[in-house]
Amino acid sequence: MVYSQPHVYATIFALSVLKACALDSYIAAVYEHSVILSEDTKIPVSPEDALMLMNKNMDVLKGAIKAAALQGARIIVTPEDGIYGWVFTRETIYPYLEDIPDPQVNWIPCTDPDRFAPAPVQERLSCMARSNAIYVVANIGDKKPCNSSDPKCPSDGHYQYNTDVVFDSEGKLVARYHKYNLFVTETQFDYPKEPEFVTFNTSFGKFGIFTCADILFHDPAVVLVSKLQVDTVLFPTAWVNTLPLLSASQFHSAWAMGMGINFLSANTRNSSLDMTGSGIYAPNGPRAFHYNTETENGHLLVVELSSHPRLSPTYPIAVNWSSYATSIKRFSPDDRNFSGVIYFDKFTFTELTKPEGNRTVCQKDLCCHLSYRMVEKQEDEVYVLGAFDGLHVVEGEYYLQICTLLKCKSTNLKTCGQPVATAHTSFDTFSLSGTFGTSYIFPEVLLTGVQLAPGEFQVLSDGRLISQNGTSKPILTVTLFGRWYEKDPP
Structure with missing residues (x-):
């Protein structure tokens, strides 16, 4: 194909604009959230009561998101289970779930809330992102109907997934990830049939996302870094500290160093389950971290990172470990x-x-x-x-x-x-x-x-x-x- 001269000039101009818009660094944020929990997760509640609880948690997250944006943050990660808590059954988690569409639908829930089934949680998260011009990463539940023609369809007729969502600075849904390596207590959720390798591009780097126990396994964690070459991993987690080798900040910082990437880890705060430890980690060490066993307060971390750490002069040398x-x-x-x-x-x-x-x-x-x-x-x-x-x-x-x-x-x-x-x-x-x-x-x-x-x-x-x-x-x-x-x- 032969391109006209104006077409060539237009292409060169577009590439120049993209290069000019690409950022060498960006400000990242994570929020360690003390989740407001249901009084009894074994008793079913109405969708209205479920939304009431989730709105209480989102009220807190809204404040953290605004505070991060005021400090110049381009993206914020909030914890796994941070909107409704944990220890549900399949039945009792259901009122908290929404149908989360594939991001390819090009949807901004904040401006078009009625396009799909009612999704008040997605709508509110989208509006938080849009009103603060910041990428928002949150963990919610997805539900997907299935029927008897699917041999793996659960008896209640739908799949339920532990799900991460990402809304961009305009409030558009740009990523949806279903957790693949469920923890043994997560019986309320289904395993996706295959691991999902979810990435998205921004002017400040390429991002990948997975959740909590995923970090212990090859798929999807290693694939995102080694094959798909993401710059930064987003990591909502509800991590129970397990000394002496697997406390949250300890292991997550080490994983970032061992894999050579940025890692944004947002944990929950709960003293009864020894949950704390969030951080913003770079390949050559932690940029900011938080470990608190004294109070139940949430905590916001905000710090600058290299957009493309592999190109940084401080990127760690290759190691022959033996x-x-x-x-x-x-x-x-x-x-x-x-x-x-x-x-x-x-x-x-x-x-x-x-x-x-x-x-x-x-x-x-x-x-x-x-x-x-x-x-x-x-x-x-x-x-x-x-x-x-x-x-x-x-x-x-x-x-x-x-x-x-x-x-x-x-x-x-x-x-x-x-x-x-x-x-x-x-x-x-x-x-x-x-x-x-x-x-x-x-x-x-x-x-x-x-x-x-x-x-x-x-x-x-x-x-x-x-x-x-x-x-x-x-x-x-x-x-x-x-x-x-x-x-x-x-």
Whole structure:
């Protein structure tokens, strides 16, 4: 095809405009929300009562969205279950659900609320986005009718999905994602038949979205980053903190670093379920994070991020996670090893009996090497080096390879691996590495009070997680958390 000269000039002009409009950075926001809950989720309510509860939560979210927009935020993420709560049955969640159309319908609920079935929640979220000129990410429930010709159609005649929605700054629905890896307690929802890989483009980068437990599995999380090359992942979650290795800020920050992307994580706040920990994370460390166990208040985080982190001069170097560990001899004999349990997984531990030294502990094909020097080791505190190489089988099945330095709950070695939130022993230096069989490793450093350590450690290209100048606070854990997706059961 031969284009006319005016057509060529018009194309060049359009590309120039797009380039000029593209932003090198943007301001992001996440809101940790203390959800207003139903008094009894086992008793069905009317659609009117359901909407009344959801409006109470959306009243709070409206304030957070406005505050974020006033600080220049282009996008805000709100938590999973943030509009109606959790622990429903199929029957009792139904009044809270709306039929959410495919975004290809090009719909702005705020200006055209009657185009589809009644959708007051989508309408209100759309108006929040439009009136504040900000992208709004929220988690609601989707319902889809089905019939007997579909062999997987539930007996009540409809599918129910845990669903993320995104409305752009004009209020248009631009993304809809059905959660694929449901948590074991989410019996009110159905699994989508296939994982969905949802992305959308903006003038400030390419975005992908998934929810809570999705982060533990290959689909859709790894595909979005590795194959679809998103710049930023949006992550509504209702994450129960699980120390010592899976507290929210700890693991989500590590995942962002290990995958090399921006990660916007909005958690709920609920003390009875130990839910807190939200953050805005970049490939080279957290930009802002929040962990609060003192009050039930919500909390807004707002910070600037690179739109295209892979193009940033500070983008982390490529890492061969097993290079160093496979090149050296084992540091120490294994004659003092013992077993302990972390989140149902049986680790092999060795105690750090001296204030400094070199230790190795192995399990199956994984050997973990540690060099360290403590500062004023406390007599009533015990630290161990642990290794786990195996299939995790509780609340989901997935294959792990983990090397971890951690503080035990007490001087009794049987407590090693149990949750602990405070420590008094500092480390002047540490270097942790492992003979990993996977390249998906997430580096974690967690300090006393369940706080992160931005800028206080680094990952070397040969796979060592090191700190040469110590950390600002005593250490709870230093971990290389590996996921070997190829070994997951079908």
